[in-house]
Amino acid sequence: xxxxxxxxxxxxxxxxxxxxxxxxxxxxxxxxxxxxxxxxxxxxxxxxxxxxxxxxxxxxxxxxxxxxxxxxxxxxxxxxxxxxxxxxxxxxxxxxxxxxxxxxxxxxxxxxxxxxxxxxxxxxxxxxxxxxxxxxxxxxxxxxxxxxxxxxxxxxxxxxxxxxxxxxxxxxxxxxxxxxxxxxxxxxxxxxxxxxxxxxxxxxxxxxxxxxxxxxxxxxxxxxxxxxxxxxxxxxxxxxxxxxxxxxxxxxxxxxxxxxxxxxxxxxxxxxxxxxxxxxxxxxxxxxxxxxxxxxxxxxxxxxxxxxxxxxxxxxxxxxxxxxxxxxxxxxxxxxxxxxxxxxxxxxxxxxxxxxxxxxxxxxxxxxxxxxxxxxxxxxxxxxxxxxxxxxxxxxxxxxxxxxxxxxxxxxxxxxxxxxxxxxxxxxxxxxxxxxxxxxxx
Ligand SMILES: Cc1ncc(COP(=O)(O)O)c(C=O)c1O
Numbered sequence: 001x002x003x004x005x006x007x008x009x010x011x012x013x014x015x016x017x018x019x020x021x022x023x024x025x026x027x028x029x030x031x032x033x034x035x036x037x038x039x040x041x042x043x044x045x046x047x048x049x050x051x052x053x054x055x056x057x058x059x060x061x062x063x064x065x066x067x068x069x070x071x072x073x074x075x076x077x078x079x080x081x082x083x084x085x086x087x088x089x090x091x092x093x094x095x096x097x098x099x100x101x102x103x104x105x106x107x108x109x110x111x112x113x114x115x116x117x118x119x120x121x122x123x124x125x126x127x128x129x130x131x132x133x134x135x136x137x138x139x140x141x142x143x144x145x146x147x148x149x150x151x152x153x154x155x156x157x158x159x160x161x162x163x164x165x166x167x168x169x170x171x172x173x174x175x176x177x178x179x180x181x182x183x184x185x186x187x188x189x190x191x192x193x194x195x196x197x198x199x200x201x202x203x204x205x206x207x208x209x210x211x212x213x214x215x216x217x218x219x220x221x222x223x224x225x226x227x228x229x230x231x232x233x234x235x236x237x238x239x240x241x242x243x244x245x246x247x248x249x250x251x252x253x254x255x256x257x258x259x260x261x262x263x264x265x266x267x268x269x270x271x272x273x274x275x276x277x278x279x280x281x282x283x284x285x286x287x288x289x290x291x292x293x294x295x296x297x298x299x300x301x302x303x304x305x306x307x308x309x310x311x312x313x314x315x316x317x318x319x320x321x322x323x324x325x326x327x328x329x330x331x332x333x334x335x336x337x338x339x340x341x342x343x344x345x346x347x348x349x350x351x352x353x354x355x356x357x358x359x360x361x362x363x364x365x366x367x368x369x370x371x372x373x374x375x376x377x378x379x380x381x382x383x384x385x386x387x388x389x390x391x392x393x394x395x396x397x398x399x400x401x402x403x404x405x406x407x408x409x410x411x412x413x414x415x416x417x418x419x420x421x422x423x424x425x426x427x428x429x430x431x432x433x434x435x436x437x438x439x440x441x442x
Contacts, residue, residue, distance in 0.1 A: 001339075001341055002198065002255065002339065002345070004037070004298040004299070004301075004386065005017070005025070005039060005042060005043070005250075005283050005298065005299060005381055006018050006019065006037050006038040006039050007037065007301070007385075008131060008219060008221030010346065011344045013343065013344075013345060013346050014343060014344055014346060015301075015344075015383050017035055017037050017301060017345035017407030017409050017411070018035075018037050018039060018119060018180055018272055018322060018408075018410045018411065018412070018413075018414075019148050019343075019410075019411055019412035019413075020036060020409040020412060020413070020414045022035065022301075022303055022343045022344075022381065022383060023343065023344050025303065025380065025407060026109060026303055026305070026343075026381055028128055029163060029405050029407060029414075029416065029420070030301050030325050030344055030405065030417060030420060031304050031322055031323070031381070032302055032303065032304050032322060032404040033302070033303045033403075033404055033405055033406075034301075034302055034327075034387065034388075034392050034405070034406040034407070034418075035148060035300070035301045035302075035303060035390065035406075035407055035409055036073075036296070036299050036406065036407070036409065037130070037300075037301070037410075038076065038299070038300045038408050038409065039245075039297060039410055039411075040298065041073075041076060041296055041299045042076075042080055044064075044262065044291075044294060044295050044296075044299070045077070045080035045081075045082055045295060046080065047261070047262045048061045048262055048263075048266060048268065048289065048291060049082070049191055049296075050082060051262070051263040051266040051267060051324050052266060052270070052287070053063065054149075055266075055267070055270050055294055056287075056315075057270050057284070057289045058284075058286040058287075059285055059286060059288060059289070060082035060083045060104070060286065060288040060289075061083065061142065061288075061289055061291065062082060062084055062085040062087045062104075062106055062288060062289070062290040063077040063082045063083070063084055063085065063288075063290070063291070063292065063295055063296075064247045064291060064292030064295075065077075065084055065085060065086055065087075065091050065094070065095065066086075066091065066292060066393060067292030067293055067295070067296050067297070067388070067389035067390055068292075068296050068300070068388060068389060068390075068391070068392055068393050069086075069090075069091050069094050069393055070093060070094065070096075070392075070406065070417060071097060071098040071374070071417075072098075072298065072406075072408060072416055072417035072418075073417075074094060074095050074098040074100050074158075075098050075099070075100070075296075076098050076408075077100070077105070078098075078099075078101070078289040081290075082104075082124070082295075083104040083105070083106060083107075084100055084104060084105045084106070085106045085108055085247075085290040085292075086105060086107055086108065086437050087107075087108040087109045088109060088116065089113070089115060089116040089119055090160065091187045092105065092107060092116070092120060092125070093119075094120060094122070096123055098169050100441065102124050102125045103124065103125070103126045104124065104126050105120075105123075105125040105126050106125070106126055106128075106129045106153075106244075106288075106290070107120045107125055107127070107129060108129045108131070108155075108173060109131065110130075110131045110132065110177050110178075110300075111131075111134075111229040112128075112131075112135055112138070112177055114138060114142065116402035117135075117138055117142050118142055120373075121142060121143065121146055121148050121150060121310055122146070124148075126151065127150075127151040127152060127153060127202055128150055128151075128152050128153075129152070129153045129154075129155050129188070129205050129244070130152045130153065130154050130193075130267055131155050131177060131178055132178075132179070133188070133189065133211075135272060136189060136192050136193060137419070139152070139199060139333065140192075140198070140199065141292060143196075143199060146197060147197070147198075149198050149200060149202045150195065150198065150199060150200065150222045151202045152199055152200065152201060152202060153178065153201075153202055153203050153204060153205040153244055154178075154179060154186065154189050154193070154203075154204055154205065155178035155199065155204075155205040155206065155207075155254040155418075156178050156179050156180070156181045156186050156191065156204055156205070156206050156225065157173055157175045157178040157179070157180055157181060157206070158178060158181045158206050158208065158220075158221040158224045158225060159173040159180075159181060159182060159222065159224070159350045160208045160217050160220045160328055161208075161209070161217075162209030162210075162212045162217035162218075162248060165186040166182075166381050171225050173241070173338075174381040175286070177202060177207070178205075178206070181225070181228060181350060182346040183267035185196075186228065189231075189237075190232065190236060191236075194236060194238060195354070201238065201240075202240070202241050202277060203240030203241050203242030203244065203285060203286075204225055204229075204240045204243055204244070204246060205241075205244040205246065205267060206221050206225065206287075207246025207247060207290070208221050208242070208246060208248060208270065208336070209248050210247075210250075211248070211260055211293065211423065212248045212249060212250050212252045213237075213250040213257070214258065214260070214266040215260070215264065215265055215269075216266065216336065217273045218245055218268060218269055218272075219268060219272050221245070221275060222243070222245065222269065222272045222276070222278070223272065223381045225276075226276035226279075226280065227387070229280060230280055230283070233280060233282065234340065239280070239283070239285075240285050241285055241286060242282075242285055242286045242287075242288055243273060243285040243287055243288070243407050244284070244287075244288035244289070244290065244302065244398075245269055245288070245289055246289065246290055247289065247291045247292050247293070247294070248291075248293075249262055249265050249291050249293070249294040250294070251293055251294055251295075251297045251386065252298060252361065252386070252391075253297075253336070253338055253339070253385075253386045254337045254338065255339070255411045256337070259294075262291075262294055264395045265289075266289070269276075269286065269287060269289070272377045273285065273287055281294075281363060284348050292388035292389055292390075293390070295389075296388040296389050297386055297387075297389035298385070298386045299384050299388045300386065300387045300388020300389070300392075301385055301386075301388075302323070302325050302327065302328060302387040302391065302396065303336075303381055303382070303383055303386060303405070304321035304322055304381070304382045304384070304402035305321065305322050305379060305381060305382075306319050306320070306321055306377070306378060306379065306380045306381070306382055307320050307321065307359075307378055308320045308378070309376075309378070310357075316352045316354075316355050317318045317352065317353075317355070318354070318356075318357045319354045319357065319361060319373075320353050320356075320357045320358070321353070321357070321358065321359065321378055321382055322359060323358060323359065323369065323401070323404065324357070324358015324359050324360050324365045324367055325358050325360050325362065325364070325367075325396075326358070326359075326360055326393065326395060326396055326397065326398050326401040326403070327392065327395045327400065327401075327403065327404050328384070328391045328394075329386055329394045329396065330390055330391065330394070330396075331366060331367055331368070331370045331396075332362070332364045332365055333394075334364070337368070338367065338368050338384050338385060338387065339368075339371075339384075339385050339386070340367075340368055340371055340373075340382055340383060340385065341373070341382075341385075342355065342373060342374055342376060342380050342381065342382060343381040343382070343385075344380055344381045345374055345380065348374035350372035350373050350374055350376060351374055351375060352372070352374075352375055353370050353371065353372055354371055354373050354376070355368065355369045355370060355371065356368040356371060356382065356384075359399075359401070360398055360399050360400055360401065362398075364400035367384065368384070382391070392404070392406060397421075398428060400426050401419040402420060402421035402422060402423065402425070402426060403420070404420060404421075405418060405419055405420035406418035
């Protein structure tokens with residue numbers, strides 16, 4: 001059993017996280033319940049930040065809030081001195097509502113609307129990561145209308161395929177994101193913005209993939225970008241003040257994953273950027289990164305209650321939990337793998353292999369296949385590890401299942417940061433066809 005962060009087995013044989021007994025959490029908040037180990041998030045954030053600081057490099061570490069966006073996590077990111085990456089009006093709204101400093105917000109997205117760009121400009125956010133020609137047109141028009149200047153990065157697809165699952169790769173040439181680095185697109189984009197009176201081209205952005213376990217992909221992408229910088233320096237006298245190398249740093253979901261310490265990625269990036277800047281005799285650009293999963297992924301654990309069981313003799317035993325693809329769609333979406341334990345019986349040795357089924361009306365709603373567990377009973381608590389990234393943020397209301405609650409735990413204290421959705425919340429946006437039919441009208 002691999003325990004992340006502050007997780008441990010307490011004297012009752014229960015899983016404890018952040019000094020709080022998960023069985024007590026279930027009694028108080030119910031299941032499914034997302035539990036975040038705040039100390040572990042702080043540790044990860046500091047590892048990134050301190051490495052840049054120790055190397056004396058100007059940097060921004062922006063939390064990619066798509067991994068898990070809520071007012072509390074945004075505030076925690078601020079407490080830890082992080083910047084913030086948002087990709088929609090909704091994520092931007094959450095950040096502003098949380099009181100996050102707008103000048104440390106970076107706005108991504110491959111189809112930002114007029115309303116979203118206007119919202120970002122009016123809030124005077126730190127920078128917009130421009131993805132395509134349509135966005136350049138919009139930005140020129142809107143900045144002129146509002147007589148406002150804006151810092152931008154241009155996102156490029158460097159054509160580096162990082163070793164990762166195909167469905168979650170965003171850095172290939174055949175990608176919906178960014179300007180191609182090699183077919184003239186990026187030069188067209190630079191020419192369109194370089195002398196615009198309202199747009200300031202701060203630098204270049206790339207993101208090569210997700211759940212990456214080696215530094216090679218980052219090195220290759222950086223080298224390709226620097227080859228272009230050499231050209232741009234001659235042709236436009238332009239060199240980037242900022243190089244944003246994205247996120248994608250891999251974490252340990254299961255024993256098959258062997259991630260690098262986060263500082264190794266940072267050290268390698270710094271080494272390569274320094275070496276190439278020196279070769280070109282240009283000022284060292286600021287290095288920005290935007291980790292999501294590696295900041296919050298292994299800090300999240302989901303607690304479920306085990307309900308029904310089905311035995312298919314000689315084939316498999318299914319254990320059903322009170323959640324599934326409605327609170328964690330990753331296994332159904334891209335066969336993501338997890339480890340799990342019985343949180344109320346940690347000292348019991350696994351003596352059978354079971355498969356964990358969700359409660360949604362989809363046979364693909366399977367959370368874990370072939371999990372070793374002690375023989376489980378109805379009412380036992382299943383703790384699934386490493387669910388902190390792209391879990392709650394992708395939660396949905398399929399089958400009109402209510403989204404779970406989220407608690408932060410630290411130093412023996414639990415704090416509810418997202419309350420459980422209620423049935424009333426579920427119908428909150430519905431408008432009747434026949435008002436007189438409503439239960440409340442009778
Ligand atoms: C542009 C960009 N930046 C950062 C991230 C965060 O990636 P990760 O959570 O793998 O660190 C993503 C994820 O898809 C992304 O698309």
